[in-house]
Amino acid sequence: MATENLAIFDIDGTLIRGQSQKSLLMFLYSGGYISHWYYFKIMIWFILYQLHFIDSPKKVMEYAFSVFKNTREDRAKEIIDEYFELHLKYKFYNDGLKLIEQLKGEGYRIILISNAINLIVERIEKYLKADDSIGTILEVVDGRLTGKIDGSIVYGLEKKRVLEEYSRKNDIKLSNASAYGDHISDISMLELVGHPFVVNPSNRLSSIAIKKGWPILIFKN
Numbered sequence: 711m712a713t714e715n716l717a718i719f720d721i722d723g724t725l726i727r728g729q730s731q732k733s734l735l736m737f738l739y740s741g742g743y744i745s746h747w748y749y750f751k752i753m754i755w756f757i758l759y760q761l762h763f764i765d766s767p768k769k770v771m772e773y774a775f776s777v778f779k780n781t782r783e784d785r786a787k788e789i790i791d792e793y794f795e796l797h798l799k800y801k802f803y804n805d806g807l808k809l810i811e812q813l814k815g816e817g818y819r820i821i822l823i824s825n826a827i828n829l830i831v832e833r834i835e836k837y838l839k840a841d842d843s844i845g846t847i848l849e850v851v852d853g854r855l856t857g858k859i860d861g862s863i864v865y866g867l868e869k870k871r872v873l874e875e876y877s878r879k880n881d882i883k884l885s886n887a888s889a890y891g892d893h894i895s896d897i898s899m900l901e902l903v904g905h906p907f908v909v910n911p912s913n914r915l916s917s918i919a920i921k922k923g924w925p926i927l928i929f930k931n
Contacts, residue, residue, distance in 0.1 A: 716887040717813045718873065718899065719806075721824040721834060723892035724909045724929075726801040730826045730834075732756070733801070735774060737793045744777050767825070768863050775827060775848060779857030783850050790829045798830075799837060803929035806909070810838060819882070823873065823899070825865040844872050870898040890927070900924065 722729045739749040752774045778786050810820055822843040824831050831845030849860040862868050877884050888905040889896075894915050900906035908919040909927045919926050 714882055714886075715816070715818045716821060716877075716882050716884070717810075717818040718821050718823055718887060718889040718903065719810070719840075720889075720891040720893070720896055720899070720909075721822055721826060721831065724890055725803060725806040725810075725822075725834075726798065727803065727931075728801060730798060730801075730824075730830050731771075731774070733797060734790075734793055734830065737797055738777060738789075741792075743789070748777065767865060768859055771825075771827075771846065771863060772857065772859050775859075776857035778848065778855040781855050783853055783855060786829060786848075786855055787833075790833050794830075794833045794837070798834075804931050805927075805929040807838075809927075810840075813888075814839075818888075821876070823864060823869055825863050825869075842876075844876065866895045867898050869896065870902050873899060873902060894918075 719725055722731075735744070735749065735752055738744045739746070744752075755770045755773050781789075814820060819842075820838070820840040822831055822835055822838070822840050822845075824843075824845050826845055828843075828845035828847045831843045834840075835843035844864055846863040846865075847860040849856045849858040864872060873884065876882070877887075884902055885904040887903040888907060889899050889903040890907045890909050891900055892909045892911055892915070894912065896908075897915075897918065900908070906922075906924045907927055908915055908924055909929055911919060911926060916926060918924075
């Protein structure tokens with residue numbers, strides 16, 4: 711498998727518009743799964759993190775997804791399916807979907823990677839018929855979610871680490887791989903591969919891409 715070409719895609723902002731986890735929380739709130747007060751507190755946590763009053767995104771995610779505490783794993787997957795069918799599948803960039811189909815036709819192995827919870831990432835993997843996916847894992851004990859995160863969130867340098875581990879296990883040379891990301895936190899992932907692409911980048915990432923000579927793609931619907 712060492713000569714196999716690999717295409718690695720970030721999800722939020724790259725393949726879909728916006729943030730899948732924020733969208734999920736809005737869905738849970740509008741569907742009555744969480745109370746107004748709980749939703750309000752989650753949004754406050756997100757704001758505090760964005761203002762750097764909270765230094766660990768893991769703390770924010772664990773607080774947000776404690777909503778699933780004691781939920782059966784199969785029931786949580788049913789909720790994610792409902793969310794996906796009613797909302798998330800309409801947020802994909804058509805250009806991104808076309809690119810994935812093109813790469814599949816060229817024999818690429820498609821892997822998705824995101825800091826989003828694994829239940830979302832795995833549902834997207836199924837929809838796109840990708841070869842594999844890596845997401846932030848929600849802990850499951852005796853068939854029920856604990857509301858905790860198992861390990862680290864797949865963000866920033868952690869994306870680089872898990873991709874290096876993935877390449878070793880699957881005997882894939884990342885020098886042959888392509889990666890697609892939209893956010894400055896994807897830099898370590900983009901620098902890891904032989905063929906980095908930035909998608910719909912912010913001004914900061916766009917400037918870096920121009921300096922490094924990385925192609926810039928604009929995905930539209």
